[in-house]
Amino acid sequence: MTATHWLFGDQLGPHFTATAAGGTPRDTDWLIIEARSVFRRRRFHRAKAHLLLSAMRHRAAELGARYVRADTYRAGLAEAVGDAPVSVHHPTSRAALRLLDALPQVTVHPARGFLVDRREFARWAADHAPRRLRQEDFYRWVRADRRILMDGPDPAGGRWNHDHDNRQPPPRGARRLDVKPPYRPREDAIDEEVRADLDRWEREDGISFVGRDGPRTFPATRREALTALDHFVRDRLASFGAHEDAVLAEDPVMSHSLLSSSLNLGLLSPRECVARAEQAWRDGEVPLNSAEGFIRQICGWREYVWQLYWHFGEDYRHANALGHTEPLPRWFLELDADAVEARCLSTVLAQVRDTGWTHHIPRLMVLGSHALQYGWDPAAVTDWFHRSFVDGYDWVMLPNVVGMSQYADGGRMTTKPYTTGGAYLNRMSDLCGPCRYRPTARTGDDACPFTVGYWSFLHRHRERLAANARTAQAVRGLGRLDDLPEVLRLAAEHRTP
Incomplete structure (x- = not known):
């Protein structure tokens, strides 16, 4: 019997379509729904709308997924499967979870795309209550528990946090850092289609955006995201740490990874990004403060923010x-x-x-x-x-x-x-x-x-x-x-x- 699995627009990487054993499930119909109501409710940056739609449409083409364009998620689900059962991984917003809870045909599986399960975090938080849930304590726990940048029981290099080395001002007199530019993808026919649709929505449907759109500068596919990760680790990670907190007017990117959108679309997993950075340090290609600073952004801050979003509750x-x-x-x-x-x-x-x-x-x-x-x-x-x-x-x-x-x-x-x-x-x-x-x-x-x-x-x-x-x-x-x-x-x- 064929099962239908619904992929949200931020669940686009292979870790959202793999079985627990790591393979691709057989007899699964993949479903992606493009709900126009999302763009009516909020006035999004047009480049953001373009990236999201491009990524969703690219993934649908790769998977041979059923791609439904509808006014709302409910309408799209009804068009795609009627009342038939559907599975989905835990969404990333409370609004989406409320929607799924109201749909009796939907089975919600645990979240993917993060290092720590919410139940694990709840146990950690209970151990640290009633004190403040300090990000540094959480970061050290994740590192030790997941064996990330560790030498036996100790942090690599003898220090957990190299933030002190990563707060240098920009080089005196420099207008740009002396690093290679970041990877930038090339647009294709899907991007042209997205841009035409956004033009039509603004012209005919009263949907409004802010900001400028194009050319697309962030990955919309798994292949593009992996290429961006490769380029960052090879060309930019070594110089990332020292000037992590510095700003140059003519160099907005500096040595930053530009991988946050790929991680948040699900095109990259935090585990592979962290592993690549650690390996680059162990191979002697990057200094420890740069590898640790990047790893802290992912398994420290990003993971911490995800957990607190759910832990603090809706009143927050x-x-x-x-x-x-x-x-x-x-x-x-x-x-x-x-x-x-x-x-x-x-x-x-x-x-x-x-x-x-x-x-x-x-x-x-x-x-x-x-x-x-x-x-x-x-x-x-x-x-x-x-x-x-x-x-x-x-x-x-x-x-x-x-x-x-x-x-x-x-x-x-x-x-x-x-x-x-x-x-x-x-x-x-x-x-x-x-x-x-x-x-x-x-x-x-x-x-x-x-x-x-x-x-x-x-x-x-x-x-x-x-x-x-x-x-x-x-x-x-x-x-x-x-x-x-x-x-x-x-x-x-x-x-x-």
Whole structure:
């Protein structure tokens, strides 16, 4: 008897179609549903929509899967199989899981695409309650339990974390890092079809996007994703670690892997990415700090965020411990980089507008920090990141934005708010030099919006932050600002540009 298995658009790699023994199941009809309602509900970045649809259609062609284009998932499922039974792997969003729970014909199998089963994490979390579930503790546990970058019972090289070596500013005077450019795929007939469909949706169906589309710069197939992984490990991983947290205006990619979208589409598995990086170090091809930094991003941070998305529950979505309610300004919603004078914001917004991507420091310390300083609604910020990034999914952005970027959970995920004044951006980037604002200026026409915003944020939440050991010293600095009233006035002006 032939069974039908439904693949969601982020379940596209071979580890989603393999049996437990690693083979491909026989007598299985593969089903992929393209639901247009997904794009009506949210105004996605067009490059993100293009990548997702291209990846889904490519995978359907590879598998010979039934590809159903429908208005909703329910309608597509009814068209494909009627009331016949269907299996599916656990989805990556709560909304999708609610849908599956409401469909009696659907059998949900355990999630794939992650290193740690949710039941394993629940046991680990129970062992660490009621203390904070620290990412570093989780990372070390995953490393030891999965034998990743270990020498016997000890971490390779004698240290778990090489973050101290991975915080160097960009090389003085450099406009770009001296590394080979990343792999970029070539578009094909499927991409042309996707672009024509997106044009038609905008023209005829009232579906709207933000950002620019094309040419496609991220992998949409397993073969492209493996090629991107090969190129990164061979050409870029060695230089990744040292400048992992640095920013160069003319080099938005630097040595970053650009593999997050491939991992989140399911085209790559975290296990193979981690294994490739570790082997490159053991073969003497890359330094340990680079291999460890990349591995930490995957089996530390990515895995941790996935687990917390489910562990914290649905109410976490509405967390707003700081009481921030300001709406997102129009220039931010429209990715209008030309409407912003601060060079850091303008540069990063242009990167998002043009590619749907920028690396983790611009996300956290430019976009997220600005939103936090000026009190933007964290739920709206989360939605913006979800819609605007090619690697953005609900499970990715909810903990990253609510917990880390916006500190809206009051410290359940991180020990302090991640925000600074302009001095940090000036040290870790080349963004401040040509800017009309001065990174250290708090007042006057050249006062930096980030420096002004930083002190305003500390003042607004001084009671809470004074009680935090990691921010108490900064709060005490407010007492030395004889120009604080002027700083707060300028912050109010910047809040509504």
